[in-house]
Amino acid sequence: MHQPGRAAEIKAIGIGKSFGTFRALHDLTLDIGRGEFLALLGPSGSGKTTFLMILAGFLPPSDGRLFSDGEDITNRPAELRSAGMVFQGYALFPHMSVEANIAFPLKVRKVPAAEIKERVAAMIERVGLKGHARKLPSQLSGGQQQRVALARALVFQPGVLLLDEPFSALDKSLRGQMQAEVKRLHEETGTTFVFVTHDQSEALALASRIAIFNHGELLQVGTPGEVYDRPASRFVAEFLGEINMLPLTDVRKDNGSMTGLCEDRPVTLRGSQDVTGDALLAVRPEYMTIRNEASPGENGVSATTVGTTYLGSATKLDLLTKQGTKLSVSVPNDVAANALGSSNPIWLTWPAERGILLAR
Amino acid sequence: MAPLLLFLAVAYLWPFLGVVKWSFTLPEPGLGQYGAVLTDPLVQSVFIRTLRICLIVTLVSVVAAYAITVVWVRGTPTQRMLAEFCILVPFWISVLTRAFGWVALLSNRGLINTWLQSIGFISEPLALVRNELGVIIGMTHFLIPFAVFPLASAMRNLDDRVLLAARGMGASRTRTFWSVFVPMTMSGIIGSALIVFVFALGFFVTPAILGGGRSVMVAELVYLRIFQSPDWGLGSAISVVLVLFVGALMALLFRYVRPRQMV
Ligand SMILES: Nc1ncnc2c1ncn2[C@@H]1O[C@H](COP(=O)(O)OP(=O)(O)OP(=O)(O)O)[C@@H](O)[C@H]1O
Ligand SMILES: [Mg+2]
Numbered sequence: 082m083h084q085p086g087r088a089a090e091i092k093a094i095g096i097g098k099s100f101g102t103f104r105a106l107h108d109l110t111l112d113i114g115r116g117e118f119l120a121l122l123g124p125s126g127s128g129k130t131t132f133l134m135i136l137a138g139f140l141p142p143s144d145g146r147l148f149s150d151g152e153d154i155t156n157r158p159a160e161l162r163s164a165g166m167v168f169q170g171y172a173l174f175p176h177m178s179v180e181a182n183i184a185f186p187l188k189v190r191k192v193p194a195a196e197i198k199e200r201v202a203a204m205i206e207r208v209g210l211k212g213h214a215r216k217l218p219s220q221l222s223g224g225q226q227q228r229v230a231l232a233r234a235l236v237f238q239p240g241v242l243l244l245d246e247p248f249s250a251l252d253k254s255l256r257g258q259m260q261a262e263v264k265r266l267h268e269e270t271g272t273t274f275v276f277v278t279h280d281q282s283e284a285l286a287l288a289s290r291i292a293i294f295n296h297g298e299l300l301q302v303g304t305p306g307e308v309y310d311r312p313a314s315r316f317v318a319e320f321l322g323e324i325n326m327l328p329l330t331d332v333r334k335d336n337g338s339m340t341g342l343c344e345d346r347p348v349t350l351r352g353s354q355d356v357t358g359d360a361l362l363a364v365r366p367e368y369m370t371i372r373n374e375a376s377p378g379e380n381g382v383s384a385t386t387v388g389t390t391y392l393g394s395a396t397k398l399d400l401l402t403k404q405g406t407k408l409s410v411s412v413p414n415d416v417a418a419n420a421l422g423s424s425n426p427i428w429l430t431w432p433a434e435r436g437i438l439l440a441r
Numbered sequence: 442m443a444p445l446l447l448f449l450a451v452a453y454l455w456p457f458l459g460v461v462k463w464s465f466t467l468p469e470p471g472l473g474q475y476g477a478v479l480t481d482p483l484v485q486s487v488f489i490r491t492l493r494i495c496l497i498v499t500l501v502s503v504v505a506a507y508a509i510t511v512v513w514v515r516g517t518p519t520q521r522m523l524a525e526f527c528i529l530v531p532f533w534i535s536v537l538t539r540a541f542g543w544v545a546l547l548s549n550r551g552l553i554n555t556w557l558q559s560i561g562f563i564s565e566p567l568a569l570v571r572n573e574l575g576v577i578i579g580m581t582h583f584l585i586p587f588a589v590f591p592l593a594s595a596m597r598n599l600d601d602r603v604l605l606a607a608r609g610m611g612a613s614r615t616r617t618f619w620s621v622f623v624p625m626t627m628s629g630i631i632g633s634a635l636i637v638f639v640f641a642l643g644f645f646v647t648p649a650i651l652g653g654g655r656s657v658m659v660a661e662l663v664y665l666r667i668f669q670s671p672d673w674g675l676g677s678a679i680s681v682v683l684v685l686f687v688g689a690l691m692a693l694l695f696r697y698v699r700p701r702q703m704v
Contacts, residue, residue, distance in 0.1 A: 138609070160611045160613060161611075166606060170602065172602035175603075176624040185620075186610035186611055
């Protein structure tokens with residue numbers, strides 16, 4: 082059995098889930114390390130909630146096994162798993178005060194009354210709800226309800242805290258505040274956090290690792306830096322943020338690096354990959370530089386500006402290459418003014434280590 | 442809204458005002474009839490019996506309806522269909538038919554007593570009808586479907602995730618039911634109890650048939666006072682007291698139920 086206060090280590094092996102003939106999850110294998118902050122990221126309907134429900138024990142998987150600290154918990158019911166859960170919409174008990182909501186998991190565990198009082202008070206203090214203890218959830222703001230949900234899920238010192246899009250109902254500034262708070266709670270408690278979101282910036286900002294889902298499949302797992310800079314597929318590359326895709330031909334290995342032709346111009350990439358022939362070259366716009374000319378041997382592509390979007394702090398340029406590939410980059414506002422002034426093609430260049438090679 | 446109010450005023454309020462007038466004027470002007478309501482031992486015993494029967498009927502109906510509604514709202518598709526059938530069928534049979542149906546089932550030579558005697562379980566027939574028990578059985582059977590609807594709406598509005606949350610925090614099914622499910626459907630319980638209680642207070646046909654004249658309830662008493670021992674004043678005064686009581690009850694409970702439902 083789980084001992085309170087100890088972060089859990091979870092292993093999912095070949096987890097699948099079907100609803101009738103529909104496969105919501107497909108052969109998912111994933112290790113969640115002790116005390117890590119894992120984000121499950123993916124578009125709507127990709128199976129994130131389904132996986133979280135399987136971790137919590139609310140849904141039985143159709144295939145595969147689930148281990149917690151080496152114990153097989155695949156068939157263990159939710160109430161014996163000791164997972165804290167924060168639901169989308171919080172799912173507070175509307176008929177109980179803030180205090181009673183937070184005390185509930187302790188009462189269920191038959192913790193002595195005096196200790197319950199102490200721990201609930203400490204938890205209320207910790208999430209900044211002092212003075213709200215006697216209120217009903219309906220008398221609290223969205224952010225405060227969120228804090229109650231967090232407090233209630235953490236008060237019994239679960240081995241893992243599962244959060245399903247906890248911030249989706251909050252406005253932008255409150256979102257940032259609550260993200261910081263969750264990050265602090267993670268550091269203070271040291272518990273394993275598994276966090277569902279479909280907001281890539283949230284995942285990049287909070288998580289120690291990100292697992293990217295699409296159509297019920299786990300596409301890639303890695304640190305924010307890994308998945309952002311080294312996406313393994315076009316989907317992951319595009320899902321994690323703006324990225325420019327250029328068709329490459331004649332791709333081949335060239336002692337320790339890769340080369341190919343981009344719009345009839347040779348380009349090089351770092352590392353060695355098993356891709357040859359036609360492929361895609363992906364470059365994040367922030368790694369692209371605008372130039373009047375590219376020197377020979379430099380990675381670059383020429384394009385003309387076809388539109389601009391003023392973003393406030395910068396301007397986004399929409400560009401078209403000679404062969405008709407659309408690109409976009411954000412540039413300082415004064416640079417944008419110059420770029421528009423001339424009708425000559427400009428050059429976009431990037432360092433070899435910033436190019437990502439993807440299968441076409 | 443306005444035409445409806447007008448209709449209610451003409452159809453109910455106007456005649457009721459006539460009844461109020463009789464209660465103060467027949468057989469002679471004064472408060473004499475209200476004095477009788479408060480002191481007449483027969484009227485008192487009918488009031489007490491009515492309250493007792495209505496409370497028992499309300500309790501049993503709401504508990505039974507709660508169980509049926511849980512199955513109806515949260516059961517498997519087959520269970521749901523069965524529950525729905527049980528809820529709807531009674532609406533197709535008239536009160537009168539049902540009352541006589543219960544007589545056929547419960548009387549001394551009815552199905553139940555005959556069967557129990559034939560298997561030797563009892564030697565003398567059980568007194569199941571023409572007494573308070575019969576009245577309670579008949580009324581409960583009639584009122585359960587009405588108790589279902591407020592409960593069903595409360596249960597449908599309940600967010601499943603709240604129940605999952607309770608389970609996830611370590612609460613057993615039983616614990617979740619009593620600490621979360623029941624309190625969260627309390628507005629439905631109160632609404633349903635209110636409907637059953639108020640309906641039960643005005644019951645006439647079922648107690649008249651299943652009570653066999655021995656368990657007279659208030660509505661039957663009014664009928665007797667008006668049509669059999671012409672005493673329109675007392676009959677009217679009892680009616681007025683009953684209407685005021687129901688009105689006060691509704692006002693009280695609406696104040697309690699409304700703010701709760703907004704949660
Ligand atoms: N109980 C169910 N019965 C049938 N299909 C279901 C059920 N639960 C989920 N699904 C389906 O499984 C797929 C994955 O659902 P899931 O809720 O896990 O998505 P999600 O990634 O959490 O999406 P979102 O970001 O919109 O919350 C969806 O296509 C959904 O329609
Ligand atoms: Mg979801």
